[in-house]
Each structure stands twice: as structure tokens, then as C-alpha cells.
Amino acid sequence: MQEATFLILTALAAGSQHGYGIITDVKAISGGRVQLKAGTLYAALERLRADKLIEVDREEIVDSRLRRYYRLTPAGGEVLAAEAARLQANAHVAMSRLKPAAGAMT
């Protein structure tokens, strides 16, 4: 799973959000490192919708502009949980292997 996809799903994990909400949330989650562009975001949303990992939650008109809110589907939640577990396991191994090396250096 690409990092952008992972972050988009993570942004939606806590509740539904609209396009710009996802962009600002992804930026916050990644500590300002990942700034999604509109083209990238909507290509990803379209793909995630086709894979039924997300769905449209509701639509609102704010300042005469359409806001479409997206939410995770149960399948999307499962995929995100599996990916998060995989990343966590990898990170855990990396950290545990780095510890003795770091200790030896000091």
C-alpha cells in the first residue's frame, strides 16, 4: 500500500471527511511531510471507491460549493488495520535490532 493511500484511509478512520479535510488531516498526521495535491487525492479516492474501501457518506453545499464526505467501509477498516499491523511489526523488528547496535556504539 502506498503511503498516501495509507494516510488517506487513516484520515477517514476516525470519521467521515471531505476532500480538503482529508488533505489537511493527512498533512497533520504525517507531521507536515505529505501534502496531497488535488489530482493525486481524487485519483486515490476514485480507486479506493472502486475497491469498495471507502464510500460517500453525505453531501453538503457550503458557500455554494459541493462538499462530499467520504467514510471507510468495513472492508476499508480491515485493510487499514492489517496494513497498520504489518507496519508496526516491521517497525518493531527494526527498533529491536537497532537497540544493541546503538548500545555498542556508546
Add this chain to the structure above:
Amino acid sequence: MSDSAGLERRYRRLLACYPRAFRREHEQEILAVLMAGADEGQQRPRPGEAANLIRHALWMRLGLSRGGIMINEKTFPISVDRPSHALMTAFGAGRQAPRVTMSPSTVDVRMGWAFHATIPREAVASARPMDRGDLRGPFRISVLRGVNYWPRTALVNGAGTGLGFRPQVCEIQR
């Protein structure tokens, strides 16, 4: 106010690169995102933003972007390998005739007068290029052309070799 109207017009012009079906579904939404992300007094799309939109629009038009929206009707010719050619011609599916037409609602496979199948797109859960190992039992025979069904799966197949359109295995939803 006139500044933001100019910016919006320029963004709209960029979004015109996207296929119509995608625009119908997402233009207003993307425009809202672009305008929300614009700086105070910004008059032109940022170059990176513009390049990103054009790139994704192009991918979508070329059908390289995997997504729920099928842009236009698109027809792929199915090439026929040499051993099958005589057989195919006999069934009225000569060199030109075999083809797959993808439209927003259906996958339509036509091979001359002998064979025609229409699969509703909502029935297709996934599609991927076929491996030889996907074929079971009688489906291993390479002369099976057109659309073959076995439980929950359809094989959209042109030829065993020399394909213009690689055989696609579609998982069908119940």
C-alpha cells in the same frame, strides 16, 4: 473577489483535461478543494498543482488510472492466433471482427456472428490478466474463445498466444 473568480476560471480550464464522466462526478468537489487550498490573493494555479492535475487527467484519459469511472466507451480488438484463425473465420469472426467493448455499464464481447456476450459491469468484482494456472479442467484448452464462465468467474479470452488483448479473468459477484 475578481481575483478568486480568475483563479477559479483557470482551475476550471485545467479540469477540462479530465474526461467528461469524471468531471460530472467530481469537478465541483475538486474545484472546492483547489479553491480552499489557494493562498490569499493567489491568481494562478501553482505550477506543481497544475502539472499534477494534467498528469492525472491524462492517465485517466488513457485508461491507465484504475478507478470506478470508465471514461468513454472503449473498444479493444482481440487478435487471434494462427491455429485458431481458420476456425474463427468459419464462425464469422475473422481478422477484424473479434472485439471487446468496455462501456460505463457493460463489458461486451463479440466474436463474429457466432458469439456475443454482455457482462454488466456491476457484476465484475475484479479483473486481472490471466495466468495459465487460472484455468481449470476443460478451460485449459486454448481454443476456448469469447467469454467462458465457471463458478463466480468469467474468462474473457481472445487467444492463447499472440494476443492484442490479454485474456482477463473476472471475478463475478454473486
